[in-house]
Amino acid sequence: MIRLLQIEDLKQAADIAALAYPGMLIQSDEKKKEFIERLATEQKENNGIEFFGCFDEQGELLGIFRVNDFECNINGKFQRIFGIGMVAVHLLHKKEKVAFQLLSYFHNYARQENVALVSLYPFNPSFYRKMGYGYGPLRYEFKFKPGEMIADGNKSKVKFLTPSDEDAIVSLYNEYAQNNHGMLKRTWKEKEYIKTRKTYYVGVEEENYLVGALAFTLDPVKDSHFLHQHMIIHEWIWSNPSAYKQLASWVSSQQDQVDRVIFRTNDQSFVYSLFNPLNDSNHVIPSVYHEVATTGSGIMYRITNIESFVNGTNFNGLGRPQENTQILLEIEDSFITEQDGVYKLSYSREQWEIQRVGKTHEQVDITIGIHDLSSWWMGCVTLESLFNYGEAKVHQLDPKMLDEWFKPRNGPICFTTF
Template sequence: MEIKKLNRDDFLAFADITVQAYPANRENTVEYKQKLADTYFKNQEESGNTEYYGLFRDSKLLGGMRINTFEMNFFGKIVHAGGIGSVAVDLLHKKEKVAKALVEFYLRHFREQGVSYAMLYPFRPDFYKKMGFGYGPKMNQYRITPNSFPLVSKEGISLLTAGDQEKIKECHNRYAARTHGMIMKTDWDSAAIFKNPDNRVVGAIEGDQLKGYLIFGFEPAASSNFLRNNLVIREMVYETPDALACLATFLHTQADQIERVIINTQDDALEFMFGDVRNGSGNLIPSVYHESNTAGVGIMYKVLDFDSLISDLEGRNFNGVSTCLSLTVSDSFEFNEPRKLGLRLTNGIISTAGLREAEFDIELDIANLSSLFIGAVDARRLYDYGRLRISDSSFFEMIVRAFQSPEKPICMRAF
């Protein structure tokens, strides 16, 4: 059994495996598979951050995956992070631990590069939780009537074209540089926006600079009436309140032809912007709570290497706390025994320490540790749920304070 990077001649076989592995894909023609293979190969050759690997047995491809190397904002420091997608296994070789071997290779690949965090979008959250991936923030879907958006001013609103892709990248990356969890956009990413004919893009211009943009498309609101349509926001970035007000005004003015504006966002406080936050379902949650949005678990994170993690945490202050502790971390997917790590916090700055110096011990699994260190969950919640144990409860409030994150990670990048 061998895992290696795919070459040009391997992509057609991988395209066939992916088409068969994902039942939602209804296309099973030779032409479609060749087009898919060409797309994969082009991604690998031109994107600059994408590679495809396959697992071979006796020279036969049994499964494969796509891995990405991202630049991510980690509490103010731009670090490398790993991403995995398109994990697919030949239908005839399921339950032969092909996917397990691929994920193990993915984790090892980035660990050897000194990357502290690996990420993925799970086809089943419980499957990857067992592999040590912890939950990130939930995704919230709002379905808002257009006239519920504030009407302020359309001054500065502009239709954007492919000639504006550099401005879009710069706007996105300025926002990403100050937003924990965001992945930096590349030239390849910004060019891809306009390669999708379903995308429309408007921007908010302040002076001579793009300060916000909206990528959106349309979908039918009812199959029996072509006049009923929704507007689907695929990406919204804004650097200033004025830019957001400009984009919101644009959405408000679509009320004559649009029934609902659909927004998928990790921001769960949008009710404070809208006039009517109800999503149109008419559902009531007892006693009288009007359904405003639906939510789901998605992106997951895993800490790969403790030394790299400590180095990448240079941008985070643990709220001025000073103490010395040990972490006992279990990871049954990769290690037979729990690992122990000594940590020192000095006025909120983290560093390693000897285990004998520890005043107390915290015990948790790698999935919950990964969620805790990236700021997706509060230490108090993990303790209440029995997922975090502390050897000396007198230090508990100190740990809660240390891990209180000023912001949860935001990720807009699909992969």
């Protein structure tokens, strides 16, 4: 049985989390008590967070997960999506399909709530890919000398921000989210981080409005002396180029105190904002490509209701067919079997419509797995690439033309962890 966790369940939940995620450092009684108090607060607040548990017939908790209810910019239009986190299974009940039950419940819950897209950060990407999750955008970790920033802005307006600036930071953040596909609106937990000064914030104002903000910490360099530190930039948002330039100049001015600036972003074009983007690896990729960043695959997406996704997004802002068009789309989904089968995508009067037709004897135009469809429709990969690698089949139609109709022009970016 899977249900919402109650206060009396949180001790068992903390025991499971402590063993599943030793890096959380909640093994001691004191830390576990703090963790239970945090869970209790998050569960009762009106914050879009819910904790669920899977119980056996004797009432023992076998596994847990957290549902995060977000608003996500999907190609310029905010949509409700779910993010699943803290998926953990009791150490004595591994390989008993507990995770299968947790994910099945989560997907059904999303479908009941008419949430067409869900996301997660995987402990093992291949595990979730088998459950229909597609790879999201890559993240690049740059590690550069502060003085290598192109610093031609005026840093004189840069000032420290405080928790009293929370509303201005949230407003600027949500404006940034409105302009960037894949971004989530500021969450309750992120607002709590501002209140508790989890990071330092600096920002710039124009005409009494916050137009740029940067969150950072200063971390000692491992195995070095106390004057040796890196600057970790956790968040960098701006509403105009001038605000970015001012903050970049401020970062550049820290070269007497900071050895390297570590900045993680989904935007590979950040390299063009640096005089010298080389990191500290001294690694050259043959023939002569100097390493400038390390790259990781993180957030993954899954469409849980194909009809709702099409009806909700209408592939807003993308290219349109010149005439009425019909496409037969065969989707392979072995985890949510209700979605497995053939769909008819029809375009007329500036509107895309979709209808599930089950099976057909007609030649389908596209055959694709739900994991790759999710990545494609979220703008993480082109259909042309999937076709070229043999991961999607396309008949009679031009994959480049289909990308113009269905793939967001820019890949998603996401700052939110969950």
